[in-house]
Amino acid sequence: MSKTVHLDEEECIGCASCVEICPEVFQMKEGDDKAEVIKPEGGPEELIQEAIDTCPVSCIRWEE
Template sequence: MAKHVVIDTDECIGCETCVELCSEVFAFNEDEEKAEVIKPEGGPEDCIEEAIESCPAECIRWE
């Protein structure tokens, strides 16, 4: 079973760090003022891992 990247939007503070680090997987939802996953199947794992590690709200994870 493949893993997918997810954001807990309740915890997201809208800092856009993940978007800056990995824009091919994450985007900023202007209406919600939070980040969202635009490519749940993932992308470059090093880029996603850096976003997970850099997230100040610790709301990004693999499922």
């Protein structure tokens, strides 16, 4: 089983750092100041990991 990207939108503060780092996987939710995952199957793992490490509220994680 491969891992997927999960973002807890309730915890998200809308800093958009994940969108800036990896726009092919994350985007800002329209009409809301929160990010969302648009490609849960992932993309460049090193960029997703950088987004995970950069998130100030640690609301992004890998799920198996």
